[in-house]
Amino acid sequence: MQPMDRRKFLYSAAAVGGGLLLGGCGSDSGTSAGGETEKVSHPPISQEPGTMNILEWQGYEAHGTEAQTYGMLAGKSYTDKFGTDGLKYTYIVNDTQAVNKARQVQFDLLHPCIENLQDYVNGQLVQPWDTSLIPSFKNLNPVLTKKGQVDGQQYFIPWDWGYASILYRTDKVDPEDATGWELFWNEKYKGRIAMWDGAQSNFEVAALYLGFPEMDNMTSDQVEQAKEALIKQKPLNKFYWKSEYSDMQPAFKSGDIWISYSWQDQYVYQSGFGLPVEFMEPSQGKLGWTCGFMLGASTKNYRHAHAYVESFINHKACVDMVNLFYYGNADATIKPSDVKDKSLAKKLNIGDPQALSGSNVNLQSWMPNENEVALAWEEVHAA
Amino acid sequence: MSVSSAPAVHSNGLLGRLHARTGRGWLVLPGIVFLLAVMIVPLVLIGLYSVNLMTNLFGVPTKFSLHYWEDFLPPGSNPFWDRFQSSMLVTLGVSVAAVLAAYPIAYYLAFVARRRRYTLLLLILAPFFTSYLLRVIAWKVILANNGVINSALWQLGLRDHGDGVTWLIYSWFSVALVLFYTWVPFVALPIYVVLENMDTRLLEAAQDLGAGRLKTFFRITLPLSLPGVIAAFVFVLIPTTGEFIAPLLVGGPDSYMFGNTIQGFFSDSPNWNYGAVLAVWLIAIVLVLILVFGRFLSTDLRESRATA
Numbered sequence: 001m002q003p004m005d006r007r008k009f010l011y012s013a014a015a016v017g018g019g020l021l022l023g024g025c026g027s028d029s030g031t032s033a034g035g036e037t038e039k040v041s042h043p044p045i046s047q048e049p050g051t052m053n054i055l056e057w058q059g060y061e062a063h064g065t066e067a068q069t070y071g072m073l074a075g076k077s078y079t080d081k082f083g084t085d086g087l088k089y090t091y092i093v094n095d096t097q098a099v100n101k102a103r104q105v106q107f108d109l110l111h112p113c114i115e116n117l118q119d120y121v122n123g124q125l126v127q128p129w130d131t132s133l134i135p136s137f138k139n140l141n142p143v144l145t146k147k148g149q150v151d152g153q154q155y156f157i158p159w160d161w162g163y164a165s166i167l168y169r170t171d172k173v174d175p176e177d178a179t180g181w182e183l184f185w186n187e188k189y190k191g192r193i194a195m196w197d198g199a200q201s202n203f204e205v206a207a208l209y210l211g212f213p214e215m216d217n218m219t220s221d222q223v224e225q226a227k228e229a230l231i232k233q234k235p236l237n238k239f240y241w242k243s244e245y246s247d248m249q250p251a252f253k254s255g256d257i258w259i260s261y262s263w264q265d266q267y268v269y270q271s272g273f274g275l276p277v278e279f280m281e282p283s284q285g286k287l288g289w290t291c292g293f294m295l296g297a298s299t300k301n302y303r304h305a306h307a308y309v310e311s312f313i314n315h316k317a318c319v320d321m322v323n324l325f326y327y328g329n330a331d332a333t334i335k336p337s338d339v340k341d342k343s344l345a346k347k348l349n350i351g352d353p354q355a356l357s358g359s360n361v362n363l364q365s366w367m368p369n370e371n372e373v374a375l376a377w378e379e380v381h382a383a
Numbered sequence: 384m385s386v387s388s389a390p391a392v393h394s395n396g397l398l399g400r401l402h403a404r405t406g407r408g409w410l411v412l413p414g415i416v417f418l419l420a421v422m423i424v425p426l427v428l429i430g431l432y433s434v435n436l437m438t439n440l441f442g443v444p445t446k447f448s449l450h451y452w453e454d455f456l457p458p459g460s461n462p463f464w465d466r467f468q469s470s471m472l473v474t475l476g477v478s479v480a481a482v483l484a485a486y487p488i489a490y491y492l493a494f495v496a497r498r499r500r501y502t503l504l505l506l507i508l509a510p511f512f513t514s515y516l517l518r519v520i521a522w523k524v525i526l527a528n529n530g531v532i533n534s535a536l537w538q539l540g541l542r543d544h545g546d547g548v549t550w551l552i553y554s555w556f557s558v559a560l561v562l563f564y565t566w567v568p569f570v571a572l573p574i575y576v577v578l579e580n581m582d583t584r585l586l587e588a589a590q591d592l593g594a595g596r597l598k599t600f601f602r603i604t605l606p607l608s609l610p611g612v613i614a615a616f617v618f619v620l621i622p623t624t625g626e627f628i629a630p631l632l633v634g635g636p637d638s639y640m641f642g643n644t645i646q647g648f649f650s651d652s653p654n655w656n657y658g659a660v661l662a663v664w665l666i667a668i669v670l671v672l673i674l675v676f677g678r679f680l681s682t683d684l685r686e687s688r689a690t691a
Contacts, residue, residue, distance in 0.1 A: 100653035374652035
């Protein structure tokens with residue numbers, strides 16, 4: 001056999017390399033991080049850089065930014081005044097990843113969920129808000145704002161809340177099977193199920209399915225049992241979805257999947273599209289969540305960040321958000337009359353200040369053994 | 384060109400001494416610095432993470448430990464090892480299939496297409512003017528439950544409306560298909576280069592001596608093109624071992640590859656220490672593959688040096 005000589009090899013390699021370069025265009029870009037020191041005083045807003053890196057979920061970008069394609073009003077009062085050029089979004093896809101990302105990149109603001117509050121505070125990644133700089137803070141539900149305090153300081157400003165449950169097609173799923181989280185384990189629907197690719201949520205679901213008393217404080221033995229249950233459930237999934245909008249939503253709409261872990265906005269979206277769907281009331285209870293804003297420990301945009309949050313939590317923006325996604329909102333001044341679809345408002349308890357305190361809701365909270373759970377989830381992935 | 388044959392300029396000063404000592408060797412300095420910064424340093428960091436001298440886990444002390452290595456390495460001891468084996472099987476299958484499919488393309492371009500060869504080559508490479516991500520997503524449109532293939536089956540009455548072929552997407556089939564599609568044009572290039580540069584007088588001689596077309600192919604063309612075939616095989620095999628995009632977009636829960644496990648440890652369920660162990664392992668495997676296959680590519684370089 002004759003070997004390939006160097007010229008030929010380099011010719012091939014150059015051709016392949018050129019192709020790779022061409023093909024590589026448009027790949028995902030990273031996020032820059034700069035080293036900054038913690039502030040002790042806060043200059044006036046005019047002296048702040050005004051360029052903020054915001055760790056955010058896809059779909060929640062401020063009004064007027066190119067990425068905001070839903071027409072959400074939140075953020076308008078900020079972008080009207082300061083423009084959109086200074087806003088840079090770094091996306092988060094699940095709560096565990098959000099904590100890790102916050103450790104890796106320099107950020108001014110982030111929009112995490114409350115269960116990881118302790119991680120951010122313990123890791124000194126965030127600083128308390130000055131609520132006097134946020135006029136609409138007084139309108140927020142005190143039950144939720146209280147949950148956002150650590151040592152009496154307001155580290156977390158609640159904004160959105162909602163439920164997570166099973167979204168299913170009523171024309172495909174037998175009503176007798178749609179009783180609780182065990183639907184995910186029903187072999188009858190093999191290949192038509194999609195769970196979320198989120199470590200904590202899936203272990204919570206498994207804990208509820210197995211009847212564990214504390215879904216967020218499992219013993220190592222319980223984590224192991226939950227892992228085995230998820231491994232058993234794995235072949236029934238069509239896929240684990242990562243993005244609500246680009247993975248789950250189109251697959252549900254196209255009929256690839258009939259049963260999915262979901263938040264309530266998808267119930268509204270899919271039923272609005274005309275699909276016969278139901279958002280389950282599991283016998284073990286739904287999952288409840290609340291997310292909000294936290295302030296980066298070393299932000300140079302202290303006042304900009306406060307103005308940004310005000311542009312999200314003002315009454316007008318909150319009403320718009322509720323009518324857009326049918327999520328709950330921490331704004332306690334929202335009345336059922338503000339909600340366009342009254343039956344949806346009733347079904348989803350929008351406007352009810354005790355909506356997350358009911359016995360049929362399992363409010364997601366901090367997992368002390370989150371590293372163990374995250375590793376176990378990767379074992380489920382690989383199994 | 385040898386070092387001693389470099390022209391003797393800049394004989395004075397630091398630059399002159401450097402030049403006298405290294406010839407034009409200093410020209411590689413920017414490249415070396417760049418490689419050190421973007422490749423060697425990250426590799427060292429990954430190595431440090433793999434033995435717990437660095438960690439991203441909050442509250443975990445950094446101290447030399449082989450804990451994750453001990454957990455991963457015994458074959459069959461954990462699901463990550465199984466995932467590695469299944470991924471390598473898929474990678475090998477895709478590489479072999481891509482080479483088998485690309486050979487006729489390369490052959491056609493080299494011996495049959497003649498003046499149209501560069502136009503055809505451009506057409507083959509045309510999809511690569513768009514992003515890899517978009518090309519994979521385009522496959523979702525084709526393979527989805529209400530995608531092009533299932534819709535065609537419904538229209539033709541071959542299946543009931545709404546009853547799509549479920550294994551078309553989110554399966555090993557879709558992952559392998561997308562990888563195969565991605566790599567075939569790349570694989571065709573090195574084979575084409577070898578075939579194009581082949582001494583066609585050998586083929587004529589074989590035919591003059593009475594060999595038929597098939598015999599000429601198997602006795603002359605194929606053996607002479609094997610270096611290109613191996614280069615092509617390596618071009619697919621090495622990058623595909625770490626693939627994670629295609630399984631992420633068109634794979635199901637059972638068709639994730641080893642690259643997805645590494646990606647998961649670095650992003651979704653962050654445990655950089657375990658992820659680093661898997662990454663170092665994959666790098667080691669790739670190095671072994673390069674060493675094994677590299678000898679087929681570099682033999683005549685050594686020969687040409689020896690005769691220089």
